[in-house]
Amino acid sequence: MSTLTYPVPFHTPDLVWDSSIAIYLFLLGISSGAVQLAIAYRRSHKLEKPSENWIVRSAAVLGTIPTLIGLTLLIFHLARPWTFWKLMFNYQFNSVMSMGVMLFQVYMLFMVIWIAVLFKAEIDNLIKKFVPKLRFVTNIIGACERIFSAAEVILFILAAVLGAYTGFLLSALISYPMLNNPVLPALFLASGTSSGIAATFLCILIAGKLKGDSHEVHYIHKFEVPIMVTELGLIVCFFVGLYFGGGQKVVALQNALSGFWGAVFWIGVMLIGIMIPLIANLFASDKWKYNAKFIILVSIFDLIGVLCLRYFILYAGQLTIAM
């Protein structure tokens, strides 16, 4: 028998999915948001050399690396990690997770096409310099160029679906009244997009060393407030849905918003993740608003908030069981 006195924040009795899943959900949100932002930017601007643009460069990194790290985390969260390949050979069309595996594969394929076409010249140079035998790759990229525009639109849609998928993965859990909530996919898509924007800011300002009042910063600033307000609205819908849902949904709401996870929500999600960035964006003077260090700070707050939201939803969601 257990000697722990419940509730212990990270070891509640009905907890099945833990930290690695929360981080996985967070990383996928970044990937989804950064890719959507970069495609929107590229299509609305006539870029001479897209591969030299820092929003595009950021998306090439943020679209792939976090997804791969997330998937690695997921694989090692399996009780039998080395059987993960079975997921790719036994598709179940009624399982959200199985559809997610398929989504990842298609997403990664289109991600590779997108990067390969945009960075064709750089890839070509590398091949010539190091492995001339791979010259045929350039021809393949040349072939992909013809379908680039369509592939880019598909990638944008897949990125949005990926953002929502993380929510569907949890909302399929009928055992947890808080997670079995139709608002969750939309909420995760919105907060994931906002984290993708924040991560892109960090990339372009730190790695790209762009100025705070650069054209890119002006462009991204247009999306921050609308997305954050949407996120706030969806959080309200999420909780109001629980409140009016009655029964265990109300119990789930009370459990989630009290104790340790209640504090994570009010301080981490609402204060650090939404109120501070929102106030910073709405009321700061232009001098601050276009100051690189200020934007970096706000972006970090935003990312902390989204990570807290993922932890809060996952852990608080598993506190209460359906009756």
Next chain:
Amino acid sequence: MTACSRRNFVSGMGALILTTGTSVKLSAQGEKPNETAPKRYAMVHDETSCIGCTACMDACRETNQVPEGVSRLEILRSEPHGEFPNQEYEFFRQSCQHCTNAPCVAVCPTGASFIDPETGIVDVNKDLCVGCQYCIAVCPYRVRFIHPVHKTADKCNFCRDTNLAAGKQPACVEACPTKALTFGDMNDPNSAVARKVRENPVYRTKLTLGTEPNLYHIPFAKGEHR
């Protein structure tokens, strides 16, 4: 596990003997065996008979080689009803409900969790299970676990590969000293389990979730039912 392990062979032969044996008997009685009608195995736990001895739990552990630390079947004891010395306890069986609309089967990404079409039994194919624990998270009855040895999802399968395959009743049913457990085919109106459900007040848990569980309880009748 190989495709034809000893266990598979023994259980397969057991199933063969079981089915052929039944049909011979039925045809001897002059009845036509309805071989196309699928079974829907169900269980009734009579809480008025259960004394909480947990013999069922021990029998299950032994028959299905369930390691310590996990269990396919638990008898939960309530708070005492009444004042000493007239105290009574209520016992509740917690085990797989073999839902007709099983959420664990719906979410499984590899098809490892499945419903046997011939018996309605919910079971896990160890070879396909990767241990993602989606089924454990989605089960509203909290009866699934990761088997410490196989590292795959595990739970009660009505002794599908052990006692049932050998033509016997599930181990818990056989072990019960007060006959509190009844097991059988709900699709057969003459079976003991169908009669038990028809002739007694019964309840099933969490019906609002639409899982259509096949574990029935005859309420203890003192205190509020679950």
